[in-house]
Amino acid sequence: MSTIRLAVNGKPYTVDTDPQTSLLSVLREQLDLTGSKYGCGEGQCGACTVLIDGKAQRSCVTRVGAVSGKQITTIEGLASGEQLHPVQEAFLEAGAMQCGYCTSGMIMSAVALLKRNPAPKESEIIAFMDGNICRCGTYPRIVSAIQKAAKATKVAAAAAAAKGAGR
Amino acid sequence: MNEKISARVALEPERYELTAAAPYRFDLDRREFFKFLGAGVLVVSALKPAMVAQESGGARQRRGESLPKEIDAWLHIGENGKVTVYTGKAEMGQNIRTSLSQAVAEELHVPIEKIEMVMGDTQLTPFDMGTFGSRTTPTMNLQLRKVAAAACDVLIGLAAAQLKVDRQRLVASDGKVTDPQTKRSLEYAELTKGTLLTASLPAEDPLIPATKWKVVGQSTPKVDGREFVTGRHRYPSDQKLPDMLYGKVLRPPSFGATLLSVDTQKAEQMGAAVVHDGNFVGVAAASTESATAAIAAIHAEWKSEAQSSSKELFEYLRKNAVAGKDPSGDGDRFDVGNVDQALGSADHRLQQTYTVSYIAHTPLEPRAALAKWDGDNLAVWTGTQRPFGVRGQLAEAFRIPEDRVRVLMPDTGSGYGGKHTGETAIEAARLARAAKRPVKLVWTREEEFTWAYFRPAGVIDVTSGVRNDGTITAWEFHNYNSGSAGIRTYYEIPNQRVVFHEVDSPLRQGSYRALAATANHFARESQMDEMAHAVKMDPLEFRLKNLKDERLRAVFQAAAKQFGWGKSKTAGQGFGMGGGYEKLGNIATFAEVNVDRKSGDVKVVRVVSAFECGAIVNPDNLRNQIEGSNVQGLGGALFEAIEFENGKILNGRMSQYRVPRFSDVPVLETVLLDRKDLPSAGAGECPMIGLAPAIANAIFDAVGVRLRSLPLVPDGLKTS
Numbered sequence: 001m002s003t004i005r006l007a008v009n010g011k012p013y014t015v016d017t018d019p020q021t022s023l024l025s026v027l028r029e030q031l032d033l034t035g036s037k038y039g040c041g042e043g044q045c046g047a048c049t050v051l052i053d054g055k056a057q058r059s060c061v062t063r064v065g066a067v068s069g070k071q072i073t074t075i076e077g078l079a080s081g082e083q084l085h086p087v088q089e090a091f092l093e094a095g096a097m098q099c100g101y102c103t104s105g106m107i108m109s110a111v112a113l114l115k116r117n118p119a120p121k122e123s124e125i126i127a128f129m130d131g132n133i134c135r136c137g138t139y140p141r142i143v144s145a146i147q148k149a150a151k152a153t154k155v156a157a158a159a160a161a162a163k164g165a166g167r
Numbered sequence: 168m169n170e171k172i173s174a175r176v177a178l179e180p181e182r183y184e185l186t187a188a189a190p191y192r193f194d195l196d197r198r199e200f201f202k203f204l205g206a207g208v209l210v211v212s213a214l215k216p217a218m219v220a221q222e223s224g225g226a227r228q229r230r231g232e233s234l235p236k237e238i239d240a241w242l243h244i245g246e247n248g249k250v251t252v253y254t255g256k257a258e259m260g261q262n263i264r265t266s267l268s269q270a271v272a273e274e275l276h277v278p279i280e281k282i283e284m285v286m287g288d289t290q291l292t293p294f295d296m297g298t299f300g301s302r303t304t305p306t307m308n309l310q311l312r313k314v315a316a317a318a319c320d321v322l323i324g325l326a327a328a329q330l331k332v333d334r335q336r337l338v339a340s341d342g343k344v345t346d347p348q349t350k351r352s353l354e355y356a357e358l359t360k361g362t363l364l365t366a367s368l369p370a371e372d373p374l375i376p377a378t379k380w381k382v383v384g385q386s387t388p389k390v391d392g393r394e395f396v397t398g399r400h401r402y403p404s405d406q407k408l409p410d411m412l413y414g415k416v417l418r419p420p421s422f423g424a425t426l427l428s429v430d431t432q433k434a435e436q437m438g439a440a441v442v443h444d445g446n447f448v449g450v451a452a453a454s455t456e457s458a459t460a461a462i463a464a465i466h467a468e469w470k471s472e473a474q475s476s477s478k479e480l481f482e483y484l485r486k487n488a489v490a491g492k493d494p495s496g497d498g499d500r501f502d503v504g505n506v507d508q509a510l511g512s513a514d515h516r517l518q519q520t521y522t523v524s525y526i527a528h529t530p531l532e533p534r535a536a537l538a539k540w541d542g543d544n545l546a547v548w549t550g551t552q553r554p555f556g557v558r559g560q561l562a563e564a565f566r567i568p569e570d571r572v573r574v575l576m577p578d579t580g581s582g583y584g585g586k587h588t589g590e591t592a593i594e595a596a597r598l599a600r601a602a603k604r605p606v607k608l609v610w611t612r613e614e615e616f617t618w619a620y621f622r623p624a625g626v627i628d629v630t631s632g633v634r635n636d637g638t639i640t641a642w643e644f645h646n647y648n649s650g651s652a653g654i655r656t657y658y659e660i661p662n663q664r665v666v667f668h669e670v671d672s673p674l675r676q677g678s679y680r681a682l683a684a685t686a687n688h689f690a691r692e693s694q695m696d697e698m699a700h701a702v703k704m705d706p707l708e709f710r711l712k713n714l715k716d717e718r719l720r721a722v723f724q725a726a727a728k729q730f731g732w733g734k735s736k737t738a739g740q741g742f743g744m745g746g747g748y749e750k751l752g753n754i755a756t757f758a759e760v761n762v763d764r765k766s767g768d769v770k771v772v773r774v775v776s777a778f779e780c781g782a783i784v785n786p787d788n789l790r791n792q793i794e795g796s797n798v799q800g801l802g803g804a805l806f807e808a809i810e811f812e813n814g815k816i817l818n819g820r821m822s823q824y825r826v827p828r829f830s831d832v833p834v835l836e837t838v839l840l841d842r843k844d845l846p847s848a849g850a851g852e853c854p855m856i857g858l859a860p861a862i863a864n865a866i867f868d869a870v871g872v873r874l875r876s877l878p879l880v881p882d883g884l885k886t887s
Contacts, residue, residue, distance in 0.1 A: 017456075018456065021454075021456050022456075025454065025455055025456055028405075029413070029454050029455060030454075032407065033398075034398070034401060034402075034404075034405035034407075035397070035398020035399070036398070037402075037404075037531070037532065037580070038404065038533070038609065039531050039532075039533075039612065039821070040612040040820070040821035040822075041611060041612055041613075042612075042820065042821060042822055044820075044821035044822050045531065045821055047531055074398070075396075075397065075398035076397070076398050076399075078397075079397055084393075084396065084397070088396040088397065089396075091392075091396050092388065092389075092392045092393065092396055095386075095388060095389065095392075095787055095788070095791060097260075097389070097392070097395055097396075098260035098261070098262065098581070098791060098792075098795055099259055099260025099530075099531070099532070099578075099579070099580050099581040100260065100395035100400065100578075100580070101260075101402060101530075101531040101532045101580030101581060102531050103395050103396060104395075104396075104398045107396060125829075126829045126830055127830070129829050130828050130829045130830050131828075132829070133531065133821070133826060133828060134531070134798075135529055135530060135531045135581055135583070135799065135826065136260050136581055136795045136798075136799070137794060137795035137796070137797065137798025137799045137827065137832075138791065138794070138795060138798075139798060139827075139828075139829045139832045140794060140832060140835055141791065141794070142829075143829070
């Protein structure tokens with residue numbers, strides 16, 4: 001047992017746990033952040049994806065001791081109040097889910113992708129997202145959602161730039 | 168208890184779905200329920216005694232306490248105008264929470280936001296057999312439309328009395344009743360103030376015809392979509408209660424193993440609550456990690472027995488047809504004309520064997536349950552397609568009456584036919600009973616792969632006879648083990664023998680999306696292709712020549728048009744089709760593949776599906792279901808297969824069992840045929856059945872290699 005300090009969704013937490021425990025278990029069981037899901041326990045399905053310092057990582061194979069002091073973002077921390085993140089909006093708009101169990105992991109992966117590559121080609125989306133499984137088979141809708149989000153972000157950025165230039 | 172958990176229950180793959188009737192009913196305390204509802208308008212139906220029957224696979228009927236004393240409450244409009252709808256159906260991604268809300272909104276003339284669906288809660292919702300067989304749309308959607316229409320009728324009556332006008336001149340819309348002549352209107356909330364008014368459900372209701380639908384028929388988005396994109400929705404595995412412990416079960420090393428000895432001392436020293444009850448050994452601890460550590464500290468010896476393996480699966484199935492079980496007479500056999508004579512006189516006689524492997528549902532959310540005892544009363548939150556069936560299993564396992572058990576089903580992370588049974592619920596409840604605290608148990612992926620049940624494997628022998636002009640004259644079809652769903656042919660054939668042979672399955676097997684229709688259509692539609700080639704006819708022309716069913720002809724023709732059937736192809740490219748009729752839906756699927764002969768790579772490039780299931784309830788959701796069927800179907804068609812040996816699953820991990828991913832997905836095109844003149848049917852299963860034969864036929868078209876086993880190319884195509 002150790003005391004580990006975590007920064008999740010901009011909030012500081014202190015947890016008493018074995019540093020070898022998976023980040024996923026700590027998020028779900030100790031912090032009650034159940035938006036990140038267990039799907040396979042071996043980093044194969046992406047349902048547990050969170051952002052660590054902005055990069056997509058599988059929290060089921062990430063030891064909690066290894067992320068102390070890093071910025072962790074989960075699906076719960078993506079929206080600003082009631083204002084959804086453009087990727088969340090795009091998933092709703094594209095109807096990119098059925099059971100929704102993969103959705104938080106898909107959204108977190110997509111956010112990481114768009115951070116790295118704001119205008120990905122379809123083949124780049126597929127290559128980046130290939131580690132995330134949707135058993136309901138909504139893949140084409142997820143690709144379309146990511147494209148919509150990329151477009152919306154670009155439009156928003158252009159509008160912000162125009163506004164900035166006008167000042 | 169221990170028997171319940173350790174027994175290798177040979178689930179009937181599908182018959183219990185097809186024949187299951189409503190089970191017995193207990194006198195639950197509905198007065199409490201009505202009190203809880205408060206004032207308003209309530210629509211109910213009294214159950215008919217004829218519906219009191221045993222649900223096969225469920226608990227035994229205890230006579231004398233099972234009379235239907237209660238009435239079912241379907242819909243309640245509160246004094247605040249809030250509409251609460253009660254249905255025993257379960258949401259697991261089919262989007263029925265949305266489509267059923269549409270049905271109520273349409274007939275009740277109320278904005279969809281005012282509707283709350285209470286689903287799959289055995290204490291609050293009317294009994295429901297379960298959510299399977301694509302029954303929600305043809306039955307529950309219709310039922311709720313009738314319920315909502317009855318409620319609307321009551322509201323109009325109330326308004327007529329209050330306004331002192333003839334009810335005929337009143338119009339209901341947007342949550343109020345209006346008199347168009349005086350322009351006076353009353354909100355539903357105003358009309359329902361005061362005492363609780365109960366309306367019975369009439370047998371017949373003049374429902375709004377599909378041509379006049381305003382809400383049904385629209386692409387209403389998922390009603391609670393925001394909950395999912397924000398991670399707020401609590402799936403069964405996300406449930407939490409104060410003082411809750413985490414459970415873990417010690418699994419035997421192989422199927423059917425018997426526990427010889429067990430030492431749980433170390434686990435107990437670690438502070439875990441340990442249960443040893445016959446073959447069942449489990450722990451409950453403060454976290455999943457500590458429960459896992461406690462299980463690892465248990466030393467157990469098991470006795471295992473030699474068992475068959477997947478290498479000899481198909482010989483095994485053929486040899487182990489259940490002896491003495493002549494399938495004639497129980498619906499598993501169909502005979503017409505004289506097959507032997509017709510086969511003897513056919514110009515071409517083709518005999519082939521097709522096989523399908525066991526595959527795993529792999530729902531992304533594994534089975535999960537949270538159990539809580541309150542004295543002798545048990546409540547379990549669990550992901551299941553049959554909340555009432557699981558209630559029966561729990562009552563039986565703990566030998567308590569069903570009215571002491573409440574099963575709640577939070578919308579679960581998919582099922583595909585794989586969540587019919589209550590193992591996890593029973594295990595969590597057993598641990599909670601011992602720990603005297605609520606216990607949550609979430610199966611690991613390995614447990615899900617091993618201790619759930621599989622889509623049945625099967626062997627299908629087909630012998631057919633065809634005349635030179637392309638007329639099929641004889642059809643003999645034997646299915647071993649995979650099941651009888653979709654076993655009958657829809658082609659016009661005067662001489663037929665169709666038989667399902669039950670087999671003592673080497674693995675635990677059960678329902679899987681589309682059941683055996685996938686296997687039976689694969690064999691039938693592949694054989695159709697082989698016959699077309701034998702008589703040198705175009706496969707589409709050959710099918711249409713032998714097909715009279717107008718709805719099925721229409722989907723084949725629509726898909727062919729969209730696909731561009733008849734166009735020329737390049738080297739390695741191949742086109743094929745498959746289709747059929749299942750669960751009241753009609754599907755034709757056309758596939759384009761590309762085969763790289765050198766590497767053996769087979770890529771499904773494009774899939775065109777034409778589907779018709781009567782009047783469309785929600786076009787976008789229908790497309791979503793069809794696309795999903797095709798994507799999921801790719802796995803079983805191309806590469807999914809469970810490998811096993813001596814009672815062990817050899818590839819029971821996500822890293823070892825390949826399921827379709829982004830990079831596997833072809834271009835998907837969907838053609839919807841909207842038949843507003845026909846009742847709406849479900850779409851969760853039928854769209855899947857045409858894919859595997861379409862791909863197999865396209866591979867043949869590409870390289871001239873006929874593949875007759877699913878999965879078709881788990882290791883690529885070997886052409887040498």
